[in-house]
Amino acid sequence: MTAQAASAAGDAARPPESAEVIKADALEDLLDGLGRRGYTVVGPTVADGAIVYDELTSVADLPRGWTDEQSPGRYRLARREDEAWFGYAVGPHSWKRYLLPPTHTAWSAERTADGGMRILDDPSPVPRYAFVGVRSCELAAIAVQDRVFIRGPFADTVYARRRDEVLLVAVNCGDPAGTCFCASMGTGPRATTGFDLALTELLDDEGHRFVVEVGTAAGRALLDDVTHRAAEQRDVAAAVDITDRAAQRMGRQMDVTGIRELLYDNLEHPRWDDVASRCLACGNCTLACPTCFCTSVTDVTDLAGERIERQRAWDSCFTLDFTYTAGAPVRGTTRSRYRQWMTHKLATWIDQFGSSGCVGCGRCITWCPVGIDITEEVAAIRGTEPDESGENET
Amino acid sequence: MSVTAERPTLAVWKFASCDGCQLEVLSLADRLLTLTERIDVAFFLEASGSRAEGPYDLSLVEGSVTTPDDARRIREIRAQSKTLVTIGACATSGGIQALRNFADIDAFTSIVYARPDYIDTLAKSTGIADHVTVDFELRGCPISITQLTEVVTAFLDGRRPSVAPSSVCGECKRRGTVCVMVAHGTPCLGPITQAGCGALCPAYDRGCYGCFGPAETANAASLMDWWGDVLGVDAGSRVRMLRTFNANAPEFRDESRRQDEQVDHDTP
Numbered sequence: 001m002t003a004q005a006a007s008a009a010g011d012a013a014r015p016p017e018s019a020e021v022i023k024a025d026a027l028e029d030l031l032d033g034l035g036r037r038g039y040t041v042v043g044p045t046v047a048d049g050a051i052v053y054d055e056l057t058s059v060a061d062l063p064r065g066w067t068d069e070q071s072p073g074r075y076r077l078a079r080r081e082d083e084a085w086f087g088y089a090v091g092p093h094s095w096k097r098y099l100l101p102p103t104h105t106a107w108s109a110e111r112t113a114d115g116g117m118r119i120l121d122d123p124s125p126v127p128r129y130a131f132v133g134v135r136s137c138e139l140a141a142i143a144v145q146d147r148v149f150i151r152g153p154f155a156d157t158v159y160a161r162r163r164d165e166v167l168l169v170a171v172n173c174g175d176p177a178g179t180c181f182c183a184s185m186g187t188g189p190r191a192t193t194g195f196d197l198a199l200t201e202l203l204d205d206e207g208h209r210f211v212v213e214v215g216t217a218a219g220r221a222l223l224d225d226v227t228h229r230a231a232e233q234r235d236v237a238a239a240v241d242i243t244d245r246a247a248q249r250m251g252r253q254m255d256v257t258g259i260r261e262l263l264y265d266n267l268e269h270p271r272w273d274d275v276a277s278r279c280l281a282c283g284n285c286t287l288a289c290p291t292c293f294c295t296s297v298t299d300v301t302d303l304a305g306e307r308i309e310r311q312r313a314w315d316s317c318f319t320l321d322f323t324y325t326a327g328a329p330v331r332g333t334t335r336s337r338y339r340q341w342m343t344h345k346l347a348t349w350i351d352q353f354g355s356s357g358c359v360g361c362g363r364c365i366t367w368c369p370v371g372i373d374i375t376e377e378v379a380a381i382r383g384t385e386p387d388e389s390g391e392n393e394t
Numbered sequence: 395m396s397v398t399a400e401r402p403t404l405a406v407w408k409f410a411s412c413d414g415c416q417l418e419v420l421s422l423a424d425r426l427l428t429l430t431e432r433i434d435v436a437f438f439l440e441a442s443g444s445r446a447e448g449p450y451d452l453s454l455v456e457g458s459v460t461t462p463d464d465a466r467r468i469r470e471i472r473a474q475s476k477t478l479v480t481i482g483a484c485a486t487s488g489g490i491q492a493l494r495n496f497a498d499i500d501a502f503t504s505i506v507y508a509r510p511d512y513i514d515t516l517a518k519s520t521g522i523a524d525h526v527t528v529d530f531e532l533r534g535c536p537i538s539i540t541q542l543t544e545v546v547t548a549f550l551d552g553r554r555p556s557v558a559p560s561s562v563c564g565e566c567k568r569r570g571t572v573c574v575m576v577a578h579g580t581p582c583l584g585p586i587t588q589a590g591c592g593a594l595c596p597a598y599d600r601g602c603y604g605c606f607g608p609a610e611t612a613n614a615a616s617l618m619d620w621w622g623d624v625l626g627v628d629a630g631s632r633v634r635m636l637r638t639f640n641a642n643a644p645e646f647r648d649e650s651r652r653q654d655e656q657v658d659h660d661t662p
């Protein structure tokens with residue numbers, strides 16, 4: 001799908017307008033179809049005790065029968081009672097590592113005989129990825145980064161070129177984790193827009209199958225290559241039920257009513273000191289976040305003094321160097337840096353890009369080494385305790 | 395580039411250390427040959443017998459100060475060095491030998507040596523910057539040759555070295571390593587340790603040992619509280635993890651003392 005995809009935010013209860021069904025076996029054919037079209041297929045797989053994103057060669061690479069248990073600062077793989085292929089929430093990786101590479105050489109140059117400089121051509125082709133297993137919250141995150149990198153006055157060519165090539169196969173989320181709150185952010189759990197194909201995995205008496213919604217012509221062509229049938233009413237009802245129930249089982253909630261004003265009005269709230277005493281300023285929240293986009297650019301010369309590279313790498317507003325200007329960092333304390341990150345994510349982002357920077361995926365909560373919980377911090381500033389009535393106990 | 399007649403001179407010095415960081419300099423291998431086209435190696439006993447006299451344009455100093463003679467010698471070296479860069483955990487924070495700083499040196503020498511009266515040593519092992527002005531500290535046990543190359547290149551090109559003082563976590567996340575602490579419950583010093591190793595240990599399913607010393611604004615107290623309260627690491631282990639190659643680095647040292655106070659009433 002092209003970069004013109006709109007926000008994935010949508011109404012979880014809305015049933016698909018038209019849908020088809022493929023048997024589980026046909027997903028292999030779908031992956032083969034992607035391969036034939038020149039895509040590198042990336043999707044969920046089990047590695048190092050987590051469900052990560054990596055290149056898939058077949059459906060055998062999928063995390064069959066696995067799920068994830070997540071809470072602040074804690075992630076564990078667990079066996080499911082069934083053999084679902086997509087029966088987890090989200091893992092440590094996000095798709096941004098394929099659209100905004102963690103490290104990237106912007107350009108390189110060498111010294112010429114006359115003392116000048118010659119820019120070297122970069123012959124590497126733009127990778128062509130198909131993402132399989134994209135969650136609704138992640139479609140929303142990609143839409144957020146589209147606004148940052150493509151919709152502004154200057155397009156980021158590294159992101160834009162990769163984004164233009166990407167094909168998105170969403171898989172609706174049926175098992176939110178203990179740190180999920182997409183329902184609060186209006187970004188899930190049902191994918192309503194921004195995909196080429198959207199699948200809902202069904203494992204019931206009628207067999208292991210996927211209800212498929214088509215989002216684009218590219219998705220249509222892909223589906224037409226594999227055996228499929230029109231969805232019956234009960235298929236659609238079962239698929240909608242999956243995400244309806246998921247919406248009721250969010251592990252976290254965030255009250256976003258007037259959140260922009262709430263944070264603007266509380267820049268000196270004592271809670272910032274409290275969170276700063278716990279925060280490690282390690283940057284994990286920003287690096288795990290699927291919408292955080294900050295990078296730093298460094299010029300690196302070689303030992304012989306003949307060659308230079310301009311390298312771009314993921315950075316974080318939690319590092320001192322990131323705001324180092326004119327002899328000092330702009331935000332010298334952890335308090336000011338946490339406050340900057342959270343108020344940007346939830347408030348100033350709205351002014352800057354027209355939407356929240358948070359999609360409720362919960363990665364910043366799970367992957368914080370000391371379990372700082374953004375929903376709890378918002379609730380504390382609001383002067384209430386977090387509502388954990390929807391706690392997802394597995 | 396054209397080689398000027400007057401190439402800058404390099405000296406490499408050793409204090410109390412295992413020589414591992416000097417070996418890293420040697421492991422530059424063919425890059426070392428490239429380097430010698432731009433710099434004169436004037437004094438580097440691990441590599442060459444030549445002992446050219448100073449002053450030196452760039453001194454790399456390995457090791458910590460542990461004897462009165464060390465303390466005198468580092469002042470002489472500083473006086474002869476236009477730029478002085480310390481290399482490694484010993485030179486930066488006192489090294490593993492700074493474990494003596496938490497105990498009685500006379501008790502150690504009386505046990506270890508047949509004639510302790512022959513031993514002329516200081517009560518503490520300290521980093522070079524505790525004695526003289528240091529222009530740049532290169533961390534690590536041992537140092538990273540990538541960072542060493544960057545520091546020397548930056549010196550030759552007259553620019554600031556690009557050596558991030560932020561945490562190991564950034565390196566883990568960039569290389570896509572699954573967090574061993576969050577996903578496996580493995581105690582890891584990465585969040586409070588400076589990057590530079592490429593996040594080596596977590597990539598092999600081990601927690602970070604803190605070889606590169608405290609990261610900028612390291613919040614060791616919060617991490618240790620989490621280790622104790624959530625991961626179930628006892629106070630004795632918390633102290634031992636903080637007291638390794640960088641035991642005397644202020645952020646690790648002060649927190650290990652705080653944790654040490656909890657050892658007695660936290661022992662199973």
